[in-house]
Amino acid sequence: MLSPSDERALRTEAMAWLAVRTHDGRDAISRGDLGQFTFRGERVPLIDAGRGIRKPGNCQAALSIMTVHTPRGGRRPYDDTDGPDGFPRYKLRGDARGSAENRSLVRAHELGMPLVWLVGVAPGWFHAIFPVFVAGIEEHLDQVVLAYDHAQALPLPTSPMEEVLRAYAVRETRQRLHQPVFRSMVVRAYGTRCAVCALGHSQLLDAAHIVPDRDEAGVAAVRNGLALCKIHHAAYDAGIMGITPDYIVDIRDDILEEVDGPLLEHGLKGLHQGRLMVVPERRAERPDRALLERRYAEFLSA
Ligand SMILES: [Zn+2]
Structure with a gap:
């Protein structure tokens, strides 16, 4: 012992x-x-x-x-x-x-x-x-x-501090359990690669939600996720880049007209109308089309 x-x-x-x-x-x-x-x-x-x-x-x-x-x-x-x-x-x-x-x-x-x-x-x-x-x-x-x-x-259930402590615990659990598990699950499903550009460095990868977590009702969490590199995650969330339900990358019109350095040219404009470079091997882990459609409609209307 x-x-x-x-x-x-x-x-x-x-x-x-x-x-x-x-x-x-x-x-x-x-x-x-x-x-x-x-x-x-x-x-x-x-x-x-x-x-x-x-x-x-x-x-x-x-x-x-x-x-x-x-x-x-x-x-x-x-x-x-x-x-x-x-x-x-x-x-x-x-x-x-x-x-x-x-x-x-x-x-x-x-x-x-x-x-x-x-x-x-x-x-x-x-x-x-x-x-x-x-x-x-x-x-x-x-x-x-x-x-x-x-x-x-x-x-303690009787403590006046109960609500404060509960809020703290809920936040802690989200940060220590929910978010990291979601990231692990999604990044692993994509073989540790960005869905859009195939960048393969874990430290540069995030798991993006297609629709907010609370709206994913009934869909396995991994199907509401996309492994994206930092720049493509930010572009997706900022409405600079959309992804169609058929997994086609769509870059916003005004960005396509811009002329700038290599990141804009190759990292964004060059990917316009291309297919996602990486999707999970297992069909059950691929992004949900209905969720993509909802998010893409938001991208178009913005
Ligand atoms: Zn990328």
Whole structure:
């Protein structure tokens, strides 16, 4: 058994290792890669082969938790997680065999041990959020409360501060969970390339929403996304560039008439009436035509 300080050291190393492989938590990581972490010469997979909760044999507390990818039915990977107070929830294992794993989450809570949360963004691919902490146990609901900061106090239902804390937690969850998972999911689906120009540098890529998140009703989140480089994302949002439901790039008329340097010539005007250079291989991940149509109508009317 590792001592609590060694168990902390393992987590610190695991998270540093993950940070390198995910560009500080921005990019998705595969199940195979998650199995390659080593600590003091021994391999310590960061994900369990068959279970949601990963507790290495020599640890008291869980090391990682996993939320599976649910591609169908228009659900987002985090749809089941957000609690009424804005903090995400993680379900305990309901069956009798899960009791040891459930206990390892309670231990993580008692010891204040940081965990890695792996959120599925495609089969075999995960967005890693780290560190997260078990901030509370809701035994009656078979779930634990997750927080991004060890010091984070849970809002008390009776506290006059409740609304303020809730707003804070909702914002935090959006910034730490929703937005990064959306980006990971979309950028991975496009093979880490800009849909418009095929630029392949993760640090220069964003996931653009086709219509605002709250309007995507019933559409799998990835189908409301486009992987775009910074310049094409900005051009899309500024109404300089539109994309038709048939995946054709449309540059605004006044821009086409402008004469300027190479970025305008090649990066914008040169792409006019061309097809998207990259779309996801999997049909189910390609941009939704109805959403593109709505957005393109806005582009035309602006
Ligand atoms: Zn681009």
